[in-house]
Amino acid sequence: MILKVFHKTRYDFASPVAGIIQSLRLTPAKCDSQKVINWSVDVPDAVMGEAFRDGAGDYIQTISLRKRVEHIEITVSGTIETIDTAGVLRGHRERVPPRAYLRNTVRTEPNRAIVDLVQDTLRDAASASALEHAHLLAAAVSEALPxxxxxxxxxxxxxxxMNAGAGVCQDHTQVLISCAHLADFPARYVSGYLNATEDGSAHEASHAWAEIYIEGLGWVGFDASNKCCPNDQYIRLGSGLDAQNAAPLRGLVLGGGAEVLDVTVVIEAQQQ
Incomplete structure (x- = not known):
């Protein structure tokens, strides 16, 4: 499938700030499920730092505006060819060992409700495979969090x-990571884009899902929000321990006060 992406992020500051430094994870990962046809990241007036791939295989670029500014606008556009690999991450080079993704953060630390969910889900599944356990956990999170x-x-x-009893893709992903860790599966948060939900309705927003490491198979994606594994409707940007760690934009604003954030994401499928 050919997917065209347009993603604009704009910050307007209540008063001018002295400068901005940001780390961008806005370029698609290199793996068998996607091939970049063209891609650009534009930040007017910014100094673009040298890009690199980190130990997790993600493409990182730093930017800075070293002057007083009232707003910053980041525009991402490009075209990607995607291939359905049944959720299995193949051809993705990384140096971080999977077991590094067994540790929790403040955002993925389990509470009693998450512990009970894992125990109830896997209690009668002792004979099931590791992959089946991962699917069961993803389904349980979907049911527990409408x-x-x-x-x-x-x-x-x-x-x-879990205490709220509902959430969005960020919550489903962090709860699933927490569940996976309790079951001794390495798991991580993935940020990216989704062209459409399983019922075909538009999904004009950035998206998130989890990857769980299965021995003998590797990293497998699980989208608990849509009750499926990522397919050719998905574009993978990068990963991390939780939503904050995997955020497409992270940075520091020098001075200033309140800010207003406006985000537009449009994904379109094109004829091949």
Whole structure:
């Protein structure tokens, strides 16, 4: 499938800031499920640092504006050819060992509700394979947390989402990571784009899902929000321990106060 991406992020500051430094994870990962046809990241007036691939295989670029600014606008556009690999991450070169993704962060630390969910889900599945266990956990998270925009916020932890009883893709992903760790599976947060949900409705937003490491198979993606494994509707940007660690944009603003964020993401499928 050929997917065309347009992603614009704009920050407007209540008062001018002295400068901005940001780390961007906005270029698609190199792997068998996707091939970049063309891609650009544009930040007017910014000094673009040298790009590199980190130990997790993600493409990172730093930018800075070393002057007083009232706003910053980051525009991503490009075309990707995607291939359905049944959720299995292949051809992705990385140096970080899978077991490094067994540790929790504040955002993925389990509470009693998550512990109970894992125990209840796997209690009668002792004879099932590791892959089947991962699928069971993903399904359990989907059932435990109905998709409900506005039920949580950008800083909600997995434990808080479970207490709320609902959430969005960020919450599903962090809860699933927490569940996977309890079952001794390395797991990580993946940020990217989704062209459409399984029912074909538009999904004009950035998206997130989990990858769980299965011995003998490797990293496998699980989208608990849409009850599926990533297919050719997905574009993978990068990964991390949680939503904050895997964020496509992370940075530091020098001075200033309140800010207003506006994000537009449009994904379109094109004829091959």
């Amino acid at each position: 998709y409900r925009p506005g039920a949580t916020h950008a800083h909600t932890t997995a434990a808080e989402a």
